[in-house]
Amino acid sequence: MNKLLAAGFCVLLAGTSQAWAYEAGDIVVRFGAAHVDPAGDGALDGALDVDSNTQLGVSASYMLNANFGVAVLAATPFKHDITLNGTDIGSTKHLPPTVTAQYHFN
Secondary structure: OHHHHHHHHHHHHHHOOOOOOOOOOOEEEEEEEEEEOOOOOOOOOOOEEEOOEEEEEEEEEEEOOOOEEEEEEEEOOEEEEEEEOOEEEEEEEEOOOEEEEEEOOO
């Protein structure tokens, strides 16, 4: 049991993020999960429902200087089932390109 606990602790330590000092021109690549959860207050008053979806995502950030960066997110296509009053009426797939501005605290 102690060996299993120690192995699990080592895995957790390996997965923790560290504080990094970035410089202008650095490219930072991250992998993870991207989640889209459509929600809204429309005219159909809750009768229309669109499922959420989680996919594999990757982002690449280009550092403009030590604090500011520009990131692009890419993911595998998201698929959402659409229901109206509990009846399936369709589905949609989308792949939203996302570009963000980032500020990194030092």
